[in-house]
Amino acid sequence: MTNATQSKTELSELGEFGLIRRLTENIQLKNESTIRGVGDDCAVLDFKQKKVVVTTDLLTEGVHFNLMYVPLRHLGYKAVTVNLSDVYAMNATPKQITVSIAVSSKMSIEALDELYEGIYLACERYGVDLVGGDTTSSLTGLLISVTAIGEAEEEDLVYRNGAKDTDLLCVTGDLGGAYLGLQLLERENAVFKVNPKMVPQLEGYDYILERQLKPEARKDIPVLFKELGIKPTAMIDISDGLSSEILHLCTQSDVGCRLYEDRLLYDNQTKKMAAELNINPLVAALNGGEDYELLFTLPISNLDAIRNNPDISVIGYITDKSEGVNLITAGMGQAIPLQAQGWNPIKG
Amino acid sequence: MTNATQSKTELSELGEFGLIRRLTENIQLKNESTIRGVGDDCAVLDFKQKKVVVTTDLLTEGVHFNLMYVPLRHLGYKAVTVNLSDVYAMNATPKQITVSIAVSSKMSIEALDELYEGIYLACERYGVDLVGGDTTSSLTGLLISVTAIGEAEEEDLVYRNGAKDTDLLCVTGDLGGAYLGLQLLERENAVFKVNPKMVPQLEGYDYILERQLKPEARKDIPVLFKELGIKPTAMIDISDGLSSEILHLCTQSDVGCRLYEDRLLYDNQTKKMAAELNINPLVAALNGGEDYELLFTLPISNLDAIRNNPDISVIGYITDKSEGVNLITAGMGQAIPLQAQGWNPIKG
Structure with a gap:
């Protein structure tokens, strides 16, 4: 069993901008469709003639995960893959994600680093760029909101509504x-x-x-x-x-x-x-x-x-x-x- | 002062899918770039040759808002407009949003209806389509995560980094x-x-x-x-x-x-x-x-x-x-x- 909120460095030592910098400073954008990632009012993307797919999921502590036995690295990884799964379900290819987190002040910076290690590992393995997000404080538990964006040629898209008798x-x-x-x-x-x-x-x-x-x-x-x-x-x-x-x-x-x-x-x-x-x-x-x-x-x-x-x-x-x-x-x-x-x- | 959690109909009476249906059944898509909205694994969008901008914000009860004096209709409206503000700051035009919420079981369906009235009012006034989201339960307070997506011609985009001496x-x-x-x-x-x-x-x-x-x-x-x-x-x-x-x-x-x-x-x-x-x-x-x-x-x-x-x-x-x-x-x-x-x- 892990002890996720083990306190080492307090979040307050960094402040919001310092925290964002720490969590995003090593990002290397890999997709041609990512023009600009973290650091402006918006990310800027370019899908040319392709169709764009968007999906989002919210994971909350105590409902979707229990930090008593969920390692933060795994949680970060899962928060990404569950969204990518929706993109593949459209027969599309995920290209970007945004990640927003609400964290209690009990959580240490090292714990957040672990969470982001999992997020970046998923980005690496699935070839997606982290292009934006929001960090805020929570009066209670951890909450993670991920939005995934993907692309597909129009003729490749698969919806839920096309099943036919005898399929x-x-x-x-x-x-x-x-x-x-x-x-x-x-x-x-x-x-x-x-x-x-x-x-x-x-x-x-x-x-x-x-x-x-x-x-x-x-x-x-x-x-x-x-x-x-x-x-x-x-x-x-x-x-x-x-x-x-x-x-x-x-x-x-x-x-x-x-x-x-x-x-x-x-x-x-x-x-x-x-x-x-x-x-x-x-x-x-x-x-x-x-x-x-x-x-x-x-x-x-x-x-x-x-x-x-x-x-x-x-x-x-x-x-x-x-x-x-x-x-x-x-x-x-x-x-x-x-x-x-x-x-x-x-x-x- | 409002009483936001005034209980009328319990959320459990609807279940997740009933709740999503109720909150999204009256959506009328208005933008040409919205091919498919709520109801599949992903929304499908088409920006043709335009650039796509993406931004996201997370609002948490007790940190960003106090339901003792924030009417839910206003809160829904604000959760949208603060994101759209980031899109305009790119000199771009917002076109779609996704809205995820985590709600405690204390909140009534009527209270959520009010929140969504504000969300839809903002969608109406700013010409954006609600195309996706997630609803989940929260062990504590209300949380709203909004992602906004907009479009711009490449030559119109304005970043933070172009200011010059004498401007x-x-x-x-x-x-x-x-x-x-x-x-x-x-x-x-x-x-x-x-x-x-x-x-x-x-x-x-x-x-x-x-x-x-x-x-x-x-x-x-x-x-x-x-x-x-x-x-x-x-x-x-x-x-x-x-x-x-x-x-x-x-x-x-x-x-x-x-x-x-x-x-x-x-x-x-x-x-x-x-x-x-x-x-x-x-x-x-x-x-x-x-x-x-x-x-x-x-x-x-x-x-x-x-x-x-x-x-x-x-x-x-x-x-x-x-x-x-x-x-x-x-x-x-x-x-x-x-x-x-x-x-x-x-x-x-």
């Missing part, structure tokens, strides 16, 4: 891992609170911990589509859980679908932790969220292009709207209507 | 009002806390209250420059106080300047409240902040174009860097080096 329903990677990683962290944190001398039992679960703490966005998938010469009819990223995302996609495309329980992939660690905690991995996949995989639909004529691809599973197909949005159970083949979960403000 | 230093409007409006609100709030039956004494101060609670961004100024056929060599908006902004402009332009105390304009209400509170209006102008006027430099050959313009005051001129950044006092004509203030994280 294949596909997903990248495996599901449920991030949720079970969170359950493991919560369990060990509860043990730690009772007895701080207990060593957390995290061995053998590195994959699901990383899925939760330091998720990657699927930047390989738009590239793969190009290579395969295919383009999804609809796409969305999986942040709230498969169930909720399928419902968004079907509602916006005005279609129904059949999702097959036995086509969903789980990592071995996901299955093992699910068994240990007596959680059905299907529930983790449908309602857990934070997997940051891509859910998309393809014309059935594209089946040969993807059927042996290890990164893509066909998990069902699109139907007429009248048939509803159903999970087809593994054993009995029963059709069960999917329900949205999503965030509920009272739980926060 | 005129100019400012729009009058200064110090927002700070004195805040002092008035704080005073009346303190009285109210001691005796809730006391009626707040706000009459006769509508102008400075509006400067604080519902500031406007100077969208008329880029238009005026076009009409006059002039373009500033450098520009910045006044959010942290004139002193800090002049220092930014001079540092980034690598110049010095002479600012004349007797050239600064104050509204009568600003002067009256300053006298009542025993505050020097000069201090309010230099260090108070939140005036959201524009500070800019012009070649001295442009003097005739602006000298009789009621919206623009010439307050000094740019010098060689070696002369420093000085305030020239009204009576004695003493040169006093300007000091930055800005935000300090310990103050909260």
Whole structure:
């Protein structure tokens, strides 16, 4: 367990402008579309004839993360990748981010340096420029707001609303891992609170911990589509859980679908932790969220292009709207209507 | 004094997706550059050959606003205009915003509706489209993060770093009002806390209250420059106080300047409240902040174009860097080096 607010140098020693300078002085802009980054009233960008995509996410302490067990470096990294995931879900390429933070005066400068190390690592790995932001104080916890900006040729853009009857329903990677990683962290944190001398039992679960703490966005998938010469009819990223995302996609495309329980992939660690905690991995996949995989639909004529691809599973197909949005159970083949979960403000 | 968290309908009755739908269902996109707004993984924008400018600001309860005396409608309006001010400071035109909010479950849906009324009113008045955002819960107070996106022809953009020796230093409007409006609100709030039956004494101060609670961004100024056929060599908006902004402009332009105390304009209400509170209006102008006027430099050959313009005051001129950044006092004509203030994280 980390101690994120461990005080070393107080923020007040730097002041706002000193803090901004410290956090942004090493930025090296890498994209041609970034004309001017941090340091003026606005960043200046140039996308020429390309279309511009914009998305934003807000992460708040105590709701989206718990600094008792989330290392700040990972948190910075995740705050960026969850936004980039939305850009890839448009079949676009992220190019810039802005990052705003509200921090309590309890947080040391060294702690903020760690947070920004994670942010810059993500910028490096995903080829995006940090071009702006705001730093302010918070009377309580840490809050991070990231906006990501990307570009795409008009003909490459994929929306949520293009799925057609008979299209294949596909997903990248495996599901449920991030949720079970969170359950493991919560369990060990509860043990730690009772007895701080207990060593957390995290061995053998590195994959699901990383899925939760330091998720990657699927930047390989738009590239793969190009290579395969295919383009999804609809796409969305999986942040709230498969169930909720399928419902968004079907509602916006005005279609129904059949999702097959036995086509969903789980990592071995996901299955093992699910068994240990007596959680059905299907529930983790449908309602857990934070997997940051891509859910998309393809014309059935594209089946040969993807059927042996290890990164893509066909998990069902699109139907007429009248048939509803159903999970087809593994054993009995029963059709069960999917329900949205999503965030509920009272739980926060 | 308002009661912003007056509970009517609980947020939990709607859930996240219901809340987003309610807050965004009446959006009518008005800009040609907005291809797709709220409702997909990203908004999609098209600026053709124009340059794109991006800025972002974070407002937190207890630091930037006090819901004891800030009406939510005004707060929503201000959260937008303070961002647009940064776009105008680039001599650009704002076109889109994203708005993310973190709200405590104490806040009612009706309270959020009020906040968004203010946001939409600003969108209407400034011709911008709300194209995205995020809603999440907060364990404590309200937090609003706005990102504004604008466009400009490359040749129209004005940065902070172009001021030249002998340029005129100019400012729009009058200064110090927002700070004195805040002092008035704080005073009346303190009285109210001691005796809730006391009626707040706000009459006769509508102008400075509006400067604080519902500031406007100077969208008329880029238009005026076009009409006059002039373009500033450098520009910045006044959010942290004139002193800090002049220092930014001079540092980034690598110049010095002479600012004349007797050239600064104050509204009568600003002067009256300053006298009542025993505050020097000069201090309010230099260090108070939140005036959201524009500070800019012009070649001295442009003097005739602006000298009789009621919206623009010439307050000094740019010098060689070696002369420093000085305030020239009204009576004695003493040169006093300007000091930055800005935000300090310990103050909260």
